[in-house]
Amino acid sequence: MITVSAPPPPPPPQPQPPAGHAAAPEPARGRRWPTVVTSLVLLALLMFAQSFRFPNDSAVTEPMVASGDASAAVDAGSFTVKVDEVRFAKAIGDGAEDSGLSDFAPETEYIEANGVWVVVFMEVTATEKQLTTFESRLDSGDENVYASTSWLYNTFGSVDDGFPPGIPIKGAAAFEVPEKALKDPVVQMTISSGPGQRLAGEAHVKLGLSGDELKKAIDGAEETLDVPAPEMQKV
Template sequence: MASPLLRRAATALASLLLLGGIVAAHAMRPAFEDATAPIGHRGSAHEPVDARRFTIEVEKVEFAHAVSDGDALGAGPRLTADPGNRAIWVVVWATMTATDASLTVPDPVLLETGSGYSYAASDRLSNALNAFGTRLDPGIPRHGAFAFEVPRERLTDPTLTVSAREGLDDRLSASAEVGLGLDADRIERLVDAAADSLAIEPVTYR
């Protein structure tokens, strides 16, 4: 049998390994913010994406050089995409419905690109789906647009990330990640066909 010294060494090593394991497990413990972050649900455009607390269906993506609030009283101020960095407006039209409680769509709504950049939807359009005061109610679909100003060269494989929450608390709320399914060719064609100006109509009931 092994000598007492060897056994002690083995015990010490096992203890050190266990201690190391405890430290490692502690370091891997997620931060409170991560542990309670909105729960993501993936899907793609042109089909309803079920994020459990709400559903979203992206119906149309349009490109434009300028956007504005359009409503019965005439168009609001025109927001022109920055020509300096060859930016363009990406307007994503979607229908969202809450599942079981009244929800709001908090900022930021993000357009994440394949190159790893995230762009927040403009908060300067009061008709947008992410505008202050837009509410989602169970069983009552709402149709509207999110508008993102994005430099053209960074616009690859965009994904829309939207969350919705009850009240002010977004812990463990729902979030949907909708792949827009736009490849380089399609993006190029959409850029070529981009409208000079696009009016964002108010959010409607569907």
């Protein structure tokens, strides 16, 4: 007896995508997030690096500070400054014979300090072009900064003709400071060719006064001090 086996039935047909459309690949699960995170990290690092290569306008045009001490001239680029002397006084004026006190100042000849006057005598020389705007501050060394007085006509930064290039000018800036605030004073000055501090030069000069020496100078403050007008020097 001969037995004949029937062939197995063919597999059912698989569904085909519509004409003109390719079959969508299966998503690679778990592979996309690491790539996204890595890209974001690289982008953040690139932006951080670019911030160093291309500083903002404020950083490019702000004053460039030159620092030194009173033993030598400090070169701020657009000017040099040499501190000649520092004097302390209880009261200051523009001069006994011809006072130039501002109309807003007290009527008395001398202005008494609520603390002590620190008067910094210096020589300033513009190096390249005419400079007209002088601003100064005194860092007292106790984390406080004091602006120079505007009560006197004779001090730098009040009424003057500025600083012509190449000609040294001697003058002074005066600061009213609480006696106990003085620790290790540094005079700071910015001199520019117009209003504002865009591309201005700035110098910080350490006065070299601290401890017992500073206390002795304060205790020996003059009763009155006449601040002379700025004066051009011969070259």
